Amino acid sequence: MPTPATPTVPLAEYLGRRLLQAGVGHLFGVPGDFNLTLLDGLAQVEGLTWVHSPNELGAGYAADAYARRRGLAALVTTYGVGELSCLNAVAGSAAEDVPVLHVVGSPATTAVARGVLLHHTLADGVFDRFSQAAAQVTVAQETLTRERAAEQVDAVVLAALVHRRPAYLSVPADLAGLPVDAARLATPLAAATGPAAVAAFAADLAALLADARRPVLVVGHLVDRFGLAGAVRAMAEAAGVPFVTMLSAKGCLDEDHPLAAGTYAGTMVDPAAAALVEASDAVVHLGVTFTDVLSGFFTHRPADARTVRLTATTAAVGDGPAHEVALTDAVSVLAAELPRTRRPVPAPAAPRPVPAPVELGVGPLTQQAFWSVVQDWLPAGTAVLADTGTSFWGAAGLRLPADTVFVGQPVWNSIGYALPAVLGQGLADPVRRPVLFTGDGAAQMTVQDLGSIAAAGLRPVVVLLDNRGYTIERALQSPTAGYNDVTPWDWHGIAAALVGPALTHHAVATAAELAQALKDAAEDRGSLVLIEVALGAFDAPPLLRALAERNAATAG
Structure with a gap:
């Protein structure tokens, strides 16, 4: 809690300014009586634009696509009926590693404390049912309190940014105007990887790559979520290492690039890409997920002793431990280590098939x-x-x-x-x-x-x-x-x-x-x-x- 001498801002403004710092310029959602005071406060933050959606599900889908490009999105709904209406969209963001901050305007703390039977509830005086549901599909959840509101906002926003997954923030109606410490806004939210973890990963990686002559990069969707396409392309070019792209990362890297070796979905889509991965002596998984569909029904090469596995927050080599290294830092380590060993220049990838030309006739369209x-x-x-x-x-x-x-x-x-x-x-x-x-x-x-x-x-x-x-x-x-x-x-x-x-x-x-x-x-x-x-x-x-x-x- 701020002291009387501490510069303060209303909680809604604090949240809005944190969103602006993270690159958010639009708010998606639907108004409801429990979030109106919050929305009034957010409307005072210059640079944030409210986007009208017919319902919460569509607003959630729109927020998902926005976050894929901007690195974060804000979805604002009311308690109960509103948040449940977009739960499917938020679950999709969780499955696809998309950082959507779901902000819910919830009943006042005084009403919750008294167990008042309110609308948009099950009329039983229980107020945490829907936050429990959100906990199944979000990486962090907070219901704001008077004592820790600004700290809770920061924790939830940072969790979404670090993990590139949805997070949940419940703002009681009577706290939207709560004065909070404005000085915290001077320090942008950021998480740093420990140098010891980076060094340990670098050592494991160097040991694997020392005798690797046929490495390949498997580009997954987290490369796009973290905005690392340019870094990965530069890394591949500097090291002369070919890359294959998962269906979930289509469009992340130029498909006509000389080092692009096709789409990897096990053996289902591109046999040449599958053969390249199978023959590799160092397979680097860059933020991949092998579901049934994305793996060609599990015909992919499973991770083994010659695999580097990078996720949003961890990096592991072979059967070794998973070091707590953020994907951005792991890619930097990889970019430094890959070019150290001279390798044969890979042959240009064979031209990939495209839909065959057709005669523009008058018959029914196939x-x-x-x-x-x-x-x-x-x-x-x-x-x-x-x-x-x-x-x-x-x-x-x-x-x-x-x-x-x-x-x-x-x-x-x-x-x-x-x-x-x-x-x-x-x-x-x-x-x-x-x-x-x-x-x-x-x-x-x-x-x-x-x-x-x-x-x-x-x-x-x-x-x-x-x-x-x-x-x-x-x-x-x-x-x-x-x-x-x-x-x-x-x-x-x-x-x-x-x-x-x-x-x-x-x-x-x-x-x-x-x-x-x-x-x-x-x-x-x-x-x-x-x-x-x-x-x-x-x-x-x-x-x-x-x-x-x-x-x-x-x-x-």
């Missing part, structure tokens, strides 16, 4: 033709967002042009994520025009966020794959089952109602129509462009078919 036309059109310097299902597995097969961001959710796989993610990506990275690929089933879950996207001034290209159902589920099992169908919608009418006059709509059914619509969309920078694409209900892109085959084999 998945193969669709992605081939997209490949020919996709401009550099954009942000590609692909929703779970057909869209992700089609877009994953694209060869991205230079300076292209890719946003997907291959670990959590929540259908409907990518449309609200356009809002977060677009606000976090306004120089890139978002290009969204989403299915009709996914869009039916979160289409209302088109209104928020348009209101924010964003003008993405939205490519809606209308195949009348959940094609990924059809590919996996029971393709003709009625539960895989969705109700047909008037997409043009719905989008027009949500977006208004800023909408341009194209309905396409052939490759020629698609190519023309994409060309027009590239030139139409002043509109939100919706391209509605008619596709066969049972057609699927090659990678989705491969996924379905592996899934069936595993189940069998």
Whole structure:
């Protein structure tokens, strides 16, 4: 607690200024009576902009995409009904290692102390049920107190930054204006790795690399989360070491780089990349996660005595101990050690296949033709967002042009994520025009966020794959089952109602129509462009078919 002579600021302002220091310029969420005083205080902090979302789930998805680009996002909801509505989004951020600070406006401390039966509760006088739920999907949780409020804010924000995972902060309504010590703001939040741990990791690494002649870097999504793409690229170039990229890190490094050796998902996606990893005598895991899908159903090379494993907060070599070293520091150590040993210059990677060109005829559009036309059109310097299902597995097969961001959710796989993610990506990275690929089933879950996207001034290209159902589920099992169908919608009418006059709509059914619509969309920078694409209900892109085959084999 500050003394009477200590300069103070209201707690809401303190939180807002900590967010600004971490690169946050937008607040996502939905107002509710328990967070209104907090929101009034945050509104006084210059540099923070409130972003309207129709519901908390969409706000959570938008915050997730924002945090991927900015390194932190703030999601503000009310107690109970609001925080539970976005729990799925926060869980996705946890699974995908995305630092979203979930700030919940909660009942006043006086009401909690008396056990008052309040709305948005179970009317039983118990107030910690929802923070317990949040504890399952967040790396740190605090319910603020009068005595330690500023210290608690700092601890939770720092935890999100260090671990690149969600954290939970409950702000009682009567504490939002609490005076707290302003002097703490002069010291930015930062965590330092101990020099002894760095030295121990460096020694273990040097021992492994001393006789390594065929090292390879396996680039995972944490490279992107920590903003380390440039450092990893420079390290690979300095040491002449090839790299393969996990599907979860697609777009993190230039796919046309001379040292890029393909996509690594075990043997499912790219056999050449799998062979390179298998033959390596030093495999460096840079923030990877090997789930069933990302590992090609566990056909990857498991970590062994010749593996370096780097996570957000630890670094380990072979069977040795995990040293408490932050990923940024571990990459610096690796960059110093890798070039020390002369190795043969790797042969240039074989050209990776891209969707084959198609004739722009008048026949019905197939998945193969669709992605081939997209490949020919996709401009550099954009942000590609692909929703779970057909869209992700089609877009994953694209060869991205230079300076292209890719946003997907291959670990959590929540259908409907990518449309609200356009809002977060677009606000976090306004120089890139978002290009969204989403299915009709996914869009039916979160289409209302088109209104928020348009209101924010964003003008993405939205490519809606209308195949009348959940094609990924059809590919996996029971393709003709009625539960895989969705109700047909008037997409043009719905989008027009949500977006208004800023909408341009194209309905396409052939490759020629698609190519023309994409060309027009590239030139139409002043509109939100919706391209509605008619596709066969049972057609699927090659990678989705491969996924379905592996899934069936595993189940069998």
